[in-house]
Amino acid sequence: MNRNELKIYRQCWFIRAFEGAIAAEAAAGNVPGLVHLSTGSEVADALIGHHIDPNRDKVTGSHRSHGLALACGVEPLDVAKEILGKAGGLSDGLGGTQHLIAPESGFLTSNGIVGAQVPIAAGAALSAKSRSGGGIGVAVFGDGAANQGAVLETMNMAVALKLPMLFVLYNNGMAQSTKAETASGGNYRDRARSFGLPVWSADSVDFAACSKAVEHSVGHARLKGPAFVEVAVSRDHGHYYGDEKADQVFGANDALLAFEKWLLEQGVERSAIVAAADAGKAHAHAIVTEAVAAPNAPATLLSGWSSGESAVND
Template sequence: MVYGPFMELEDLTSLFEKAHFIRAFEGALAAAADAGEVPGLVHLSNGAEILELAVASALDPKKDQVTGSHRSHGIALSLGVDPQALACEILGREGGLSRGLGGTQHLIAPESGFLGSNGIVGGQVPLALGAALSAKTLETGGIAVSYFGDGAANQGAVMESLNLAVVLKLPILFVCENNGFGQSTASSYSAGGTSLLGRARAFGLAADHVDGTDPVESAKTAERLVSWVRTSGSPAFLEASVPRLSGHYHGDEEKYRAADSQAADPLQRLEAMILNRDVPSGLVEDMKHRAHERACAVIDKAIAAPDVSDTALDAYIKEAQS
């Protein structure tokens, strides 16, 4: 990407289309969940698209490995995971990333640098340490990246991972997506010390904060920290402020939110940046329409695929035993 004081229009429009595809993909997925087509709860990444795309743009999928939480559809798509295989996996359909065995919370696509997502709060963070240790030991030049939310920041394994990364000098970037909530509990209520940067620095980590709704600053900060981890071989911590525009899961009534609270949408901020340029009339709406049509086509095709959610495990066991 080209930064300067601003991104080039080409970079902005590319980011806009990718972000809107992720948003549209999850919107179509939510509709499929409402129709009873998705096994289990669906956790949407609405609000984090810009930040996740910014981090992904700084990575090398051939060398770097990423882990994510239960909220990882956007992370997977930002890394270039095949949307059709992703949709089939989430819906428990034939053709999924793991033949429908993993579902929405246990996604994996190593060919795209996605080591996996995890349904255990904070469970993905120590897994990324293994990837970082492998990269260091094998001298691959790769790094590990682990996403987790502020709700996982108090989890013991997460704090142990921060400490161990410094002790062993591992090439890993910890990305804390701080949306102010751990499920339905405000961070200000659940944490004795709310400065996550202060906590990271206390372990000896290089740490920085970024407004995850700002495309330019997100891309610049992500590229700088990824480059520093790669060249120094040392860990770093990025706290990104991102809104959670939907509930903890799709269908969450969100009674814990104030009735008048409404976070700003990063995609609207990006749209305003594009419209502030000299762009052809209808460009933005055309990009939105293409993203929506493509996403709906992907989800519709996944719904039409054979449902293996009840049989995939039995088939896998029989195959393993043979």
């Protein structure tokens, strides 16, 4: 057993506790708008963060990208502040929960428009290709986005242009608040194959398989060309936090419990597992608590952005 898996496990609990703390702040009225939580996709998020190289890769994500940004190594305090609309957030509170932007950490952008992040990752892949540094573009999107024309167009184009790009489909079975099975024809892996993309897939409750799928698909994108990986994940809330119409619950499908079981099977001491989880949770609570105490983004933030002034100021 090596330290990597425990580190990833800790990261997963960090994300879950971070989202739990954000949910509590949302319930208390401290989040400006609606939040879409990553609770349920922690294992997939953490594995992507683990296998990409933030120095040369660029990841784009959906509206549900808190966990992905954190896993990519974006400064968590800045993420929390952005979600809470605080000064010192990633964009000082101008962007917010759906618009986390930290290219310096390899996290290019999340997005308010379903699927729009996918062609943007193709652009990052094109830049990486032109630099010949071995970097890749990674687009993380959901089963809902898989039905957007822009996503299908990008799959075709990535193959046609031989872009170093990875398509990561998080399948949580819900397209916003509509069941994926009533909104999708065929399966997503066959779609990807039909464009000529090599396909990997795994369920995030199977940590080992999931890790292998992410590692191999990242490797393929880096060395050989565009690739596709589908990861089955859960979504422990409705489309947004508080959307009771489409609430889901983990039940037996909690990838973190499965991960814990797997660690035990690998011979990791229970005390070490518990300590890793506790460390992740404590870190998350400390971060969100600190962010809550930060000053709110001031109204003066807008000055300088009007009428093309931003271009002058740059």
